[in-house]
Amino acid sequence: MKTAADTADAPAAATPRDRQExxxxxxxxxGLLPQVLGYHLxxxxxxxxxxxxxxxxxxxxxxxxxxxxxxxxxxNPGLAQSRLxxxxxxxxxxxxxVVDQLEGRGLIVREPSPHDKRSYCLRLTGEGTAALRxxxxxxxxxxxxxxxxxxxxxxxxxxxxxxxxxxxxxPSPDRQAPR
Numbered sequence: 601m602k603t604a605a606d607t608a609d610a611p612a613a614a615t616p617r618d619r620q621e622x623x624x625x626x627x628x629x630x631g632l633l634p635q636v637l638g639y640h641l642x643x644x645x646x647x648x649x650x651x652x653x654x655x656x657x658x659x660x661x662x663x664x665x666x667x668x669x670x671x672x673x674x675x676n677p678g679l680a681q682s683r684l685x686x687x688x689x690x691x692x693x694x695x696x697x698v699v700d701q702l703e704g705r706g707l708i709v710r711e712p713s714p715h716d717k718r719s720y721c722l723r724l725t726g727e728g729t730a731a732l733r734x735x736x737x738x739x740x741x742x743x744x745x746x747x748x749x750x751x752x753x754x755x756x757x758x759x760x761x762x763x764x765x766x767x768x769x770x771p772s773p774d775r776q777a778p779r
Contacts, residue, residue, distance in 0.1 A: 651746050656738040660731065667739065669698060670724065670732050673708055678721040680713060707731055 633639040652664055662670075665688070672687055673679055685695035699722065702708045707728035713719040724732065747755050 648746055652739075652742055655742040655745070656735060659738055660735050662735055666698065666702065667732075667735055670702065670707060670728065670735070673722045674724050674729065674732055677723050680716075681710065681720045681722055684722060702728075 630639075649664065656662065656664075656667070669684060669688055672684060676683075681695060681699055682692065684699075685692050688695070690698070699708065699710055699720075703710055706725055709723050709725055710720045711723065713721050750758065
């Protein structure tokens, strides 16, 4: 029979907390990352994409990029495929695949350009217009839900500040600052 003295010297059973690595016991440190704009932009982008996937994409089977392209095509009927690639900042091979996908879903038509036989113009189909209308309603709801922690003024300020950072006038490693 074990006595109290015997059990006092025996090691206690390991708890899940004891089995953790030493660094896991404390809250994780992110070092300087919380002071880095890119870190916050990336975390926000991931959160926005997850919410978009649960709301808009779940109902309409669309990615943010494809929805953006549909919106640009709708706002610019007859847009050259090459110009869409420039506007969306994707290479030509990517835009061909995307246009093939949208055309295959019956959302857009690709027509030869009347001005350049080597180029194609893009337009929404009737089905594409109806789908875009549904998608934009879902996107508005997604935006409202995602930004509910911000006032309308804060949301507009955030958009303006981000626009300043990515506008053509903003300094960037690949372009000179305006003088």
